[in-house]
Amino acid sequence: MDPDFLNAFTQPSTPDQFLTADVIAKGEKRKLIKPTSSNNTKLEELKLFLTEWINKTLKEEHIVVKSLEEDLYDGLVLHHLLENLGSLRLDVEKIALTEKKQRKKLSVILEVVAKCLQLEESQLKWSVESILAKDLLSTLHLLVAIAKHFEPTLALPPNVQVETITIEVTSGGLKTSNAVEYITENKENIEAQSKDDAFDELFSCDPDKLDAVKKFSDGVILLLLIGQLEGYFLNLRNFFLTPASTMEMLHNVNLALELLAEGGLLNFPVNSEDIVNGDPKAIMRILYCLYSKYRTKEA
Structure with a gap:
């Protein structure tokens, strides 16, 4: 899938842009954050919190994250983060330059995450493809899960929710559905x-x-x-x-x-x-x- 198509859903756009999703393969289903959440102050607070948390954690390694989507998709930051937080040694290259190597690296990293968190595949709110495609929703779910597991006392901003749209291409055409999804727990x-x-x-x-x-x-x-x-x-x-x-x-x-x-x-x-x-x-x-x-x- 073209990453530029996915990035378009995290930027202000018109409803008609959702209807031009012909780049999604038939039978494929994708869930994305709607553009209406671009002014979501709690979402921005969570993004800033996670960015600062990563930078503080990896300060000694001189890694600086500016964009969660753009800086985590290739697995490099996730690799360092897991090694730092969980003292894990991952049998993958530090730097993966090609998409094939990045996909392989992410597969190993996410498999380790699922094992540490004791999650079945059906419980995962992210995938290799969604992280590689710089999907913000998947990236946030992944980081929140890692933070809660390795630093349970970390004061994540509570009650962060976003409006999502699920897009599916069926034999009858484009099918969409809207929902509200929590990224961090509802404190109440x-x-x-x-x-x-x-x-x-x-x-x-x-x-x-x-x-x-x-x-x-x-x-x-x-x-x-x-x-x-x-x-x-x-x-x-x-x-x-x-x-x-x-x-x-x-x-x-x-x-x-x-x-x-x-x-x-x-x-x-x-x-x-x-x-x-x-x-x-x-x-x-x-x-x-x-x-x-x-x-x-x-x-």
Whole structure:
């Protein structure tokens, strides 16, 4: 594939340019960053971060990277990076001048990466051809994977996502599809998953003690707790102090959720029926919102 065609997708262009992809072989499918991501500040931040990280890592070897796509495609920088980070010795030439030698060198390098990261071929978000073709999306995925494996404490910019277009030439013509893809992890999803893991561990360790959590299911204690912590008095006319039906419990819980949302303490959707039904996880997540805010305050 002509590298100039691929490079065109990382530069501002018109939609019609996507429709002139006759250089893609029939049956071939390529996923590229759309030109609309050219003004993506988080993407530029990640590119700069990775560039500076590589230059700092290879400073003693006097290697300076200016463009991730242009400077990594031939395998030279990747070769030095893996040897430096993983103390790996790769049985390939340091400098590969021809495309044939570059392809062979990249094959060895990427095989070593996949082995180190314990990734199957189906899990790889890059290939020899895509790196050789200076594909930015593949190059970023590769560098992020290497950085996370060899320097897990490296503070990569989180939540970097790009708009992508997948182009495929079929017997019926050109087929395209758009999507949004994360290059670095969604921090909010990680934190949410971490909380889920923590709750799961808590329930499995001592489920009996969690029966006390169900006392919040009618909303009464929850409302009184919110009022106490937030420093305001709840008019007894606004809720049922001794709810006698499910509807009255739902009224209390919905009022509590509204107060939490208004106070900026609730940043995820909650089904009030789950609370009334005594779902421990749902109740614990609500209590965790209050705990997160007030745990650092003095009694």
